[in-house]
Amino acid sequence: METSSFFQIALDLINTETKKLEIFCDTLDKKPLEKRNRIAEYKCAKYRYAGATNVWCRFFHSHRVAAKNANNHYLLPDINEAFISIPEYVALYENAAEGEKQDFALYYGHIAFADSEIAKFESKLEYATDWEKVEIEERIGGLKFAKECLNEAWQRRKEVIQ
Secondary structure (H helix, E strand, O other): OOOOHHHHHHHHHHHHHHHHHHHHHHHHHOOHHHHHHOHHHHHHHHHHHHHHHHHHHHHHHHHHOHHHHHHHOOOOHHHHHHHHOOHHHHHHHHHOOHHHHHHHHHHHHHHHHHHHHHHHHHHHHOOOOHHHHHHHHHHHHHHHHHHHHHHHHHHHHHHHHO
16 A cells, blocks of 8 residues: 555654654663663653554554455554444545545544543543552553644645645
């Protein structure tokens, strides 16, 4: 499948943030004393990274193996499951032009997946201890960031089309 402007924009946006987090953590990994002094900040960055890359990896691989998954809306199985659980998203996909179906599935499938992950983590917040709450909130932050990137790419895609 050809790489669409939506896919490339979303990938670039998510990569920019995750690279910053990677560099920050890698730098501290090479400086044990500084890492120890900034361990809370380091752990928060790791959890945020985990949330964002949870969406990023699936997004990238859904695109990479899209041709093999044409019968599953071009999506990995867990993303397709989240996607088909929201009939409004499936209807938008079905009404899209043939050349745009993959983008519609990528966008709405990964939004649905991120929303389901956010809901799963939010349900754990009430019973979390202080540090568990921080971990969950940072993971949610990463997931929400990935959604923001998808939303921005979806809007910018329209600008490229026009």
